[in-house]
Amino acid sequence: MAVFPSPRPLSAVLLFALLPIGAWFILRPQLEPVPPIPALHASFGFSIFAFVASLYLVPALGPTFVKANLKGKDLLKIYNTPIPESIGLVCSSIYIITLLLFIPFAFSDSLSKFAHAQHPQKTQEGISVPEFPHQQLAVYLSSLLSLLIATLLGFLDDVFDIRWRHKLPIPIIASIPLLMVYYAERGNTHVVVPLPFRFLAGTLVNLGPLYYIYMSLLSTFCTNSINILAGINGSEVSQALIIAISVILNDLLYLPWSFGFRVPLHLLGSKAEVDVGGVWHAGMAYGSKELVERHLFSLYFMLPLVAVCSGFMYHNWYPARVFPGDTLCYVTGMAFAVVGIQAHFSKTLLLFFLPQIFNFILSCPQLFGLVPCPRHRVPRFDPDTNLLHPSKALFLKPPSRLSYLVLRVLATLRLTDLTVHPTNGMILEATNLTILNFFLLRFGPMNEKRLVQVLMCAQVSGSLLAFFIRYGLAGLLYDGDRR
Amino acid sequence: MAVFPSPRPLSAVLLFALLPIGAWFILRPQLEPVPPIPALHASFGFSIFAFVASLYLVPALGPTFVKANLKGKDLLKIYNTPIPESIGLVCSSIYIITLLLFIPFAFSDSLSKFAHAQHPQKTQEGISVPEFPHQQLAVYLSSLLSLLIATLLGFLDDVFDIRWRHKLPIPIIASIPLLMVYYAERGNTHVVVPLPFRFLAGTLVNLGPLYYIYMSLLSTFCTNSINILAGINGSEVSQALIIAISVILNDLLYLPWSFGFRVPLHLLGSKAEVDVGGVWHAGMAYGSKELVERHLFSLYFMLPLVAVCSGFMYHNWYPARVFPGDTLCYVTGMAFAVVGIQAHFSKTLLLFFLPQIFNFILSCPQLFGLVPCPRHRVPRFDPDTNLLHPSKALFLKPPSRLSYLVLRVLATLRLTDLTVHPTNGMILEATNLTILNFFLLRFGPMNEKRLVQVLMCAQVSGSLLAFFIRYGLAGLLYDGDRR
Numbered sequence: 001m002a003v004f005p006s007p008r009p010l011s012a013v014l015l016f017a018l019l020p021i022g023a024w025f026i027l028r029p030q031l032e033p034v035p036p037i038p039a040l041h042a043s044f045g046f047s048i049f050a051f052v053a054s055l056y057l058v059p060a061l062g063p064t065f066v067k068a069n070l071k072g073k074d075l076l077k078i079y080n081t082p083i084p085e086s087i088g089l090v091c092s093s094i095y096i097i098t099l100l101l102f103i104p105f106a107f108s109d110s111l112s113k114f115a116h117a118q119h120p121q122k123t124q125e126g127i128s129v130p131e132f133p134h135q136q137l138a139v140y141l142s143s144l145l146s147l148l149i150a151t152l153l154g155f156l157d158d159v160f161d162i163r164w165r166h167k168l169p170i171p172i173i174a175s176i177p178l179l180m181v182y183y184a185e186r187g188n189t190h191v192v193v194p195l196p197f198r199f200l201a202g203t204l205v206n207l208g209p210l211y212y213i214y215m216s217l218l219s220t221f222c223t224n225s226i227n228i229l230a231g232i233n234g235s236e237v238s239q240a241l242i243i244a245i246s247v248i249l250n251d252l253l254y255l256p257w258s259f260g261f262r263v264p265l266h267l268l269g270s271k272a273e274v275d276v277g278g279v280w281h282a283g284m285a286y287g288s289k290e291l292v293e294r295h296l297f298s299l300y301f302m303l304p305l306v307a308v309c310s311g312f313m314y315h316n317w318y319p320a321r322v323f324p325g326d327t328l329c330y331v332t333g334m335a336f337a338v339v340g341i342q343a344h345f346s347k348t349l350l351l352f353f354l355p356q357i358f359n360f361i362l363s364c365p366q367l368f369g370l371v372p373c374p375r376h377r378v379p380r381f382d383p384d385t386n387l388l389h390p391s392k393a394l395f396l397k398p399p400s401r402l403s404y405l406v407l408r409v410l411a412t413l414r415l416t417d418l419t420v421h422p423t424n425g426m427i428l429e430a431t432n433l434t435i436l437n438f439f440l441l442r443f444g445p446m447n448e449k450r451l452v453q454v455l456m457c458a459q460v461s462g463s464l465l466a467f468f469i470r471y472g473l474a475g476l477l478y479d480g481d482r483r
Numbered sequence: 484m485a486v487f488p489s490p491r492p493l494s495a496v497l498l499f500a501l502l503p504i505g506a507w508f509i510l511r512p513q514l515e516p517v518p519p520i521p522a523l524h525a526s527f528g529f530s531i532f533a534f535v536a537s538l539y540l541v542p543a544l545g546p547t548f549v550k551a552n553l554k555g556k557d558l559l560k561i562y563n564t565p566i567p568e569s570i571g572l573v574c575s576s577i578y579i580i581t582l583l584l585f586i587p588f589a590f591s592d593s594l595s596k597f598a599h600a601q602h603p604q605k606t607q608e609g610i611s612v613p614e615f616p617h618q619q620l621a622v623y624l625s626s627l628l629s630l631l632i633a634t635l636l637g638f639l640d641d642v643f644d645i646r647w648r649h650k651l652p653i654p655i656i657a658s659i660p661l662l663m664v665y666y667a668e669r670g671n672t673h674v675v676v677p678l679p680f681r682f683l684a685g686t687l688v689n690l691g692p693l694y695y696i697y698m699s700l701l702s703t704f705c706t707n708s709i710n711i712l713a714g715i716n717g718s719e720v721s722q723a724l725i726i727a728i729s730v731i732l733n734d735l736l737y738l739p740w741s742f743g744f745r746v747p748l749h750l751l752g753s754k755a756e757v758d759v760g761g762v763w764h765a766g767m768a769y770g771s772k773e774l775v776e777r778h779l780f781s782l783y784f785m786l787p788l789v790a791v792c793s794g795f796m797y798h799n800w801y802p803a804r805v806f807p808g809d810t811l812c813y814v815t816g817m818a819f820a821v822v823g824i825q826a827h828f829s830k831t832l833l834l835f836f837l838p839q840i841f842n843f844i845l846s847c848p849q850l851f852g853l854v855p856c857p858r859h860r861v862p863r864f865d866p867d868t869n870l871l872h873p874s875k876a877l878f879l880k881p882p883s884r885l886s887y888l889v890l891r892v893l894a895t896l897r898l899t900d901l902t903v904h905p906t907n908g909m910i911l912e913a914t915n916l917t918i919l920n921f922f923l924l925r926f927g928p929m930n931e932k933r934l935v936q937v938l939m940c941a942q943v944s945g946s947l948l949a950f951f952i953r954y955g956l957a958g959l960l961y962d963g964d965r966r
Contacts, residue, residue, distance in 0.1 A: 068643045069552065089639075097656070100628075103663040137667060141624035141660075145583075148631045152638075156572075159642060160551045173580070177624075180586040184620060 007059040007321055008314060015052060022048030029105070036256060042105035043300050047307040050098040054091050054311030061090050062322055070158065072323055076232065076381040076388065076448050083320060086158040088328025091308040092151040095331065098304045099144055106300060107137045136297070142181035143301065143338040147331055149174040150223070154330030167326075168224060174334055175219040178341060179212050188344075194477040215341050222340070222349075223333030225356035228363055229435060230329065231378030232388075233320035234313060234452045239356070239459055240332035241309040246352045246463040247339060248302045250470075254295040294343035301339050305332065318449040351466035355458045359435040362415060366433050370403045372396065377432040379440055379451070387445040390417065390431040399427050417441055490542040490804055491797060498535060505531030512588070519739060525588035526783050530790040533581040537574050537794030544573050545805055553641065555806055559715060559864040559871065559931050566803060569641040571811025574791040575634040578814065581787045582627055589783060590620045619780070625664035626784065626821040630814055632657040633706070637813030650809075651707060657817055658702040661824060662695050671827075677960040698824050705823070705832075706816030708839035711846055712918060713812065714861030715871075716803035717796060717935045722839070722942055723815035724792040729835045729946040730822060731785045733953075737778040777826040784822050788815065801932040834949035838941045842918040845898060849916050853886045855879065860915040862923055862934070870928040873900065873914040882910050900924055 025045025029038030062084035065071065071082035153170045156162070162170075189211035190204045207214065230236045309332070315321045340349035350357070366373040372393045379388035399407065407430055410416045415438055419429035431437045439454050440446065446454070508528025512521030545567035548554065554565035636653045639645070645653075672694035673687045690697065713719050792815070798804045823832035833840070849856040855876045862871040882890065890913055893899045898921055902912035914920045922937050923929065929937070 064643060070642075097659070100659050100663055103660075104666050107667040137621040137664070138624055141621055141628060141664070144660075145624060145628055145631065148628065148635065152631065152635050155635075155638075159553075160547055176580070176583050177586075177627075180583055181620070181624070183587050184590040 007062070010055060010059070015056070018048055018052050022046070022052070026105075037296065039102075039106045040255075040296065040299065043102060043303050046098050046102050046105075047303040050094050050304045051307035051311045053094045054308040055314060057090050057094065058087055058312055058315045058322055062087065070325070074233075074320060074323075075376065075378060077319060078383045083323050085323045086155060086325030086327050087312070087315075087322040088324040088326070088331065089151065089155050089158075091312045091324075091328055092147070092154075092331040095304055095308045095335075096144065096148055096151065098307075099147075099301070102300065102304075103137075103140070106140070136293070138181055138185060139342055140297070140300075142177040143342055145177035146174050146219075146338055147334050149177065150330040150334035151327060154325065154327035157326040157330070168220065171219040171223040171330070171334065171337070172216045174223075174330070175216045175337065178219070178338065179215060182215070182341075183212070192478060196477070214346075215337075218340060218346055218350075219334060219337040221360075222337040222353070223330050225353060225360050226333045227326060227329040228367075229356055229359045229455075231376065231434075232436065232448050232452055232455075233318040234316050235436070235455055236324050236329050236332075237309050237313045237316050238452060238456050240328070241306060241313060242456060242459040242463060243336060243352045244302050244306045244309065244332075246466065247298060247336070247349065248306065250345070250348060250467075251295040251299045251302065254291050256292060294345075298339040298343040298345075301335055305335050318452060348466070348470050351469055352463055354462035354465060355435060355455070362410075362433045362435060362438065364433075365403070365406050365410070366393065370406055371399070371430060371433065374432070377434050377437070379436055381448075382445070385445070386447050388440060388448055388451055389445045390437040390440045392419070392429040393432050394429055395427055414442070490545070493538060493542070498539070501531055501535050505529070505535070509588070520779065522585075522589045523738075523779065523782065526585060526786050529581050529585050529588075530786040533577050533787045534790035534794045536577045537791040538797060540573050540577065541570055541795055541798045541805055545570065553808070557716070557803060557806075558859065558861060560802060561866045566806050568806045569638060569808030569810050570795065570798075570805040571807040571809070571814060572634065572638050572641075574795045574807075574811055575630070575637075575814040578787055578791045578818075579627065579631055579634065581790075582630075582784070585783065585787075586620075586623070590623070619776070621664055621668060622825055623780070623783075625660040626825055628660035629657050629702075629821055630817050632660065633813040633817035634810060637808065637810035640809040640813070651703065654702040654706040654813070654817065654820070655699045657706075657813070658699045658820065661702070661821065662698060665698070665824075666695070675961060679960070697829075698820075701823060701829055701833075702817060702820040704843075705820040705836070706813050708836060708843050709816045710809060710812035711850075712839055712842045712938075714859065714917075715919065715931050715935055715938075716801040717799050718919070718938055719807045719812050719815075720792050720796045720799050721935060721939050723811070724789060724796060725939060725942040725946060726819060726835045727785045727789045727792065727815075729949065730781060730819070730832065731789065733828070733831060733950075734778040734782045734785065737774050739775060777828075781822040781826040781828075784818055788818050801935060831949070831953050834952055835946055837945035837948060838918060838938070845893075845916045845918060845921065847916075848886070848889050848893070849876065853889055854882070854913060854916065857915070860917050860920070862919055864931075865928070868928075869930050871923060871931055871934055872928045873920040873923045875902070875912040876915050877912055878910055897925070 022045045025041050025048065028041045028045070029035060035041055065084040065086060066082055070084065070086045072085040073080060074083055150171065153174060157167055157170065189208055190206050191211070193201045193203060193205050226236060226239055229239060312322070312324070312328070316324060336349060340346035365371045366377070372395060374391075374393055377391060377393075380391040381388055404427065407416065407418060407427055410433070411418050411430075416433055417431045418427050420426065421428055431441060435458070436451060436455065439451060439458075443454065505528045508524050508531065511524045511528070512518060518524055548567040548569060549565055553567065553569045555568040556563060557566055633654065636657060640650055640653065672691055673689050674694070676684045676686060676688050709719060709722055712722060795805075795807065795811070799807060819832060823829035848854045849860070855878060857874075857876055860874060860876075863874040864871055887910065890899065890901060890910055893916070894901050894913075899916060900914045901910050903909065904911055914924060918941070919934060919938065922934060922941075926937065
């Protein structure tokens with residue numbers, strides 16, 4: 001039962017409870033006893049502020065966007081009210097300002113030297129990570145530049161309404177700062193060779209310029225794969241949220257915890273259990289300070305991302321009061337690419353994109369012109385029942401032989417449903433090749449809220465599978481526990 | 484003689500002549516004999532590309548802007564054709580991409596080590612500046628971040644049409660990256676005390692947090708002072724161009740020239756002549772490697788700025804085919820603030836802003852509400868004669884006593900012209916308090932092209948005066964030749 005989308009209520013108690021908690025986390029590193037990773041406390045505190053800011057600014061700025069003609073009609077509703085579009089711009093502005101204000105806490109000598117002076121013996125006690133190495137600042141700033149370019153280009157896309165074929169390469173422009181600084185800093189371009197191929201290529205192989213191409217392709221994939229799995233309330237932001245939480249969980253495995261616990265890896269099929277915790281162990285980092293730093297870097301980008309996405313999701317949840325626009329997809333996708341590249345776990349990262357990979361492969365026949373691609377491939381809304389049905393692509397001319405073959409294979413795999421001419425057997429229609437239509441085909445028509453819940457379940461299942469592959473099966477392909 | 488503003492013609496010969504020249508400058512540092520400052524060659528080469536790009540992309544993208552409703556009517560013309568607005572976005576995008584692609588040339592070890600390996604004896608020969616210090620990369624990137632934020636906010640200003648009172652603090656947000664990295668890098672917050680005050684404060688005084696406030700105020704001033712001296716074809720970009728060229732000329736005085744020449748400082752009132760040139764002298768840097776590096780940093784930002792501004796000006800010149808929008812003012816202003824802060828010559832920089840300072844002070848009564856401030860303060864256009872006349876602010880209610888006093892003083896100084904009630908002596912109207920109206924008052928009505936030429940002459944005279952003050956009179960206030 002769709003209602004007029006008035007802004008969702010916000011509790012004042014929540015606001016007044018969260019602000020002091022955030023402030024405490026930011027101030028905590030200055031107090032005795034200094035925590036083992038002071039910057040992580042500050043990052044968490046800033047994330048709380050980012051959450052509050054996005055929770056309150058998103059509805060407050062909505063009308064301004066509508067006035068500037070940044071608005072859209074919700075295609076899957078019975079009402080016609082203009083909904084503010086491109087609100088991802090608000091989220092990414094908050095996100096980037098948070099990351100900027102965090103700089104002195106992560107990189108300032110004065111703050112961390114203070115901590116050192118108080119605890120000279122601390123450095124002897126295990127892996128202590130009170131600060132980033134100073135030169136890491138350039139890497140951090142280049143990541144911010146990439147995120148900012150993604151924001152700007154995403155917003156330009158919303159304003160100028162760039163056609164999708166033209167916007168595919170946009171993330172490559174956004175990845176220029178990453179690539180340039182990676183080059184200037186003489187970044188590592190070696191990759192570890194999987195065990196079965198070592199007899200051919202040795203343990204490490206230097207990809208050289210190919211590595212840079214790989215990096216920009218990763219940005220392109222992360223960004224566009226979220227952007228094409230869109231169209232229903234909450235779909236973009238829920239994907240980003242679940243991927244970000246998965247990355248955070250993965251990062252946490254590599255931190256030096258002050259208490260010990262065990263990850264029951266034998267349940268995932270591994271031979272040995274892993275003792276996570278203890279200042280020496282630093283979890284899966286096994287004493288590598290570099291790995292700890294990389295995963296801290298990733299946390300510093302992912303914590304505020306989770307914060308702004310949660311705040312935004314509250315207003316974007318069915319029935320949506322605001323739309324993300326391309327800006328949100330670009331920025332979240334770029335944020336994932338940034339941590340995957342800079343913290344060197346791009347393969348693990350891609351595992352968290354399993355639903356997106358599935359959706360992308362499924363979409364290929366439409367993206368590359370084998371099957372007609374309408375402007376919107378969102379499911380079809382039935383205003384009488386409030387249910388969504390798979391939407392269809394119409395063949396205005398008979399499909400080519402290749403298209404015919406591809407569609408037949410997809411139909412056999414039950415990934416699409418074909419409407420065939422009753423007499424001559426020609427394909428007249430095919431359901432649009434997206435994961436959303438696939439869900440509707442397999443589980444039957446459902447309402448929009450249920451569909452986004454199914455999508456979220458798929459995303460969570462994908463992440464669980466990813467952890468299983470990464471920590472269970474990867475031993476078959478790689479020795480050691482590198483990336 | 485206004486004509487329909489069809490795009491200005493572009494010569495293909497120019498294009499094909501400039502591209503190989505640009506490419507040669509970029510490749511030159513890789514060739515024997517390696518020039519003394521290889522990165523400067525590359526910067527010059529990139530600037531040529533930036534010039535060509537802005538020359539060709541500005542008219543090419545104009546229609547896209549009009550389609551996205553980013554268009555304006557030229558208030559001072561007889562025709563009504565919509566002119567593309569916010570084209571400064573194109574310029575600043577080119578500018579920022581140029582600065583990004585330049586990173587490996589300025590900061591890469593591999594490129595500069597190559598140069599060193601070929602000329603091990605070169606380092607003994609004088610001040611050799613083959614590369615930036617590695618840690619300067621963070622400073623460079625933070626400057627880029629500030630420029631990018633200025634671009635984004637300028638464009639948002641164009642899209643959302645923010646009221647001018649609300650946009651005054653925007654440059655402070657854009658200066659956050661500068662401030663944060665300055666803090667994280669433990670930037671110097673000492674200033675040299677002028678000679679007459681040394682008995683009070685000593686030679687150096689540490690401003691501490693005040694220095695950070697000074698930096699954000701400098702950004703605010705540079706940005707807004709260009710933005711309020713606007714309204715006629717070519718005014719914004721010509722100011723930026725002349726200031727940028729002045730900064731470049733000042734920078735060139737500090738470089739290690741391979742040939743010697745003398746600056747006839749006695750003509751400017753100085754006692755000693757200065758030998759500029761020679762690898763040891765490095766001009767006004769007098770052997771200080773730090774000063775050379777600072778001014779190189781400034782050149783790397785100013786050369787491409789001059790390039791994109793020149794390309795844009797070709798299309799923005801009377802009668803304008805494109806409008807800059809706030810984006811251009813924000814980005815150029817921020818670029819000046821960046822070099823003034825990072826290269827530590829903010830006082831010299833402010834001297835190049837003399838016409839802007841005059842305009843700002845003159846505008847104050849209107850900016851702070853003493854005199855009514857209409858939305859547009861541009862001169863009034865007379866379509867019959869094609870001449871511009873001073874525009875007037877109307878007093879809907881009688882001015883306060885303070886306003887009356889201020890206006891009387893300004894009228895006595897011949898900075899404004901008052902219309903007074905014939906019987907009771909009340910002020911009914913005052914010409915708007917801008918430098919453009921002041922020119923029209925003093926030199927009589929003129930056409931728009933002539934007015935922008937007068938403005939440019941004022942800007943050039945201001946720069947000449949600035950050089951005289953900096954290198955002639957500054958000896959009275961400061962010893963040595965610091966900043």
